[in-house]
Amino acid sequence: MKSRRKSRLLSRVALPFAGAGAALAVAASGAQAAPALPMTNPDPMPSSFDFSDCPALLPGYQAAGSTCVTVVVTSGTFQVGNFNQSITSPIRMTFGSQFNVTTRKITPVFGAMHADKMLVQPGLFGDPVVTAVYAQPEFAGVFDQPTSTDFKIKLGLKIKLINPVLGNNCYIASNSDPITLNLSTGTTSPPPPNTPITGQAAEIVLSQPPLAVRSAQHVDNAFGVGGANGCAFGAGVTDWFVNQVAGTPSAAGKNTMIFNEYIASKPYTALGS
Numbered sequence: 493m494k495s496r497r498k499s500r501l502l503s504r505v506a507l508p509f510a511g512a513g514a515a516l517a518v519a520a521s522g523a524q525a526a527p528a529l530p531m532t533n534p535d536p537m538p539s540s541f542d543f544s545d546c547p548a549l550l551p552g553y554q555a556a557g558s559t560c561v562t563v564v565v566t567s568g569t570f571q572v573g574n575f576n577q578s579i580t581s582p583i584r585m586t587f588g589s590q591f592n593v594t595t596r597k598i599t600p601v602f603g604a605m606h607a608d609k610m611l612v613q614p615g616l617f618g619d620p621v622v623t624a625v626y627a628q629p630e631f632a633g634v635f636d637q638p639t640s641t642d643f644k645i646k647l648g649l650k651i652k653l654i655n656p657v658l659g660n661n662c663y664i665a666s667n668s669d670p671i672t673l674n675l676s677t678g679t680t681s682p683p684p685p686n687t688p689i690t691g692q693a694a695e696i697v698l699s700q701p702p703l704a705v706r707s708a709q710h711v712d713n714a715f716g717v718g719g720a721n722g723c724a725f726g727a728g729v730t731d732w733f734v735n736q737v738a739g740t741p742s743a744a745g746k747n748t749m750i751f752n753e754y755i756a757s758k759p760y761t762a763l764g765s
Contacts, residue, residue, distance in 0.1 A: 573742035
């Protein structure tokens with residue numbers, strides 16, 4: 493009986509990712525032509541997925557039943573205050589869904605996030621050549637993956653603003669006051685003036701165990717955004733200027749994130765293969 497319960501639990505752990513990322517092996521071997529682009533993503537699937545940032549297993553957790561997931565956001569938008577940015581280069585995130593056989597506990601563990609800087613829309617900060625400003629999203633210490641049929645992910649971000657005048661530590665939001673996204677492939681329920689938007693459910697695009705790849709669209713437009721901090725070497729006057737230009741702080745219901753993405757998964761037991 494105990495063995496059957498364990499088997500059912502392991503099935504529930506694996507189910508959200510079953511058949512989801514195995515496609516990578518097919519793509520890498522060239523054994524099968526890539527299928528037509530899915531309805532959920534307008535972008536080509538990446539040629540490879542990197543699992544090197546998979547987090548180490550927590551003490552007491554085991555490889556069997558644990559899954560590593562790497563997400564590549566290929567396009568989308570982040571509208572934060574007066575920023576209305578297109579995602580022009582990939583955002584890559586890796587996390588683990590780790591299984592403890594003793595407690596039967598499944599724990600999400602964040603691995604790493606990588607994103608290139610993206611040019612802020614020309615003219616927002618003035619002359620687009622002399623005062624060009626770049627935005628670079630960074631992980632801000634908040635991560636969770638609630639059990640959900642629509643692949644909800646809770647993620648904390650901060651946005652680094654890059655420009656020589658702004659110094660090297662100018663951010664919108666922070667680790668202590670992050671932009672907390674509750675990303676969903678379902679329908680949002682934002683406060684006004686935003687209205688509900690709906691993502692796209694994860695869809696298998698390639699499958700060959702032990703790897704799987706899905707396409708999806710995660711959305712959130714019910715989050716608030718804190719103010720600027722650390723700009724121009726911590727000068728408060730410059731923080732005030734950035735807030736005036738960026739429209740931050742920005743209350744919930746006035747901001748939107750849309751991520752078009754590919755989600756690749758691999759069991760921890762296969763990470764060395």
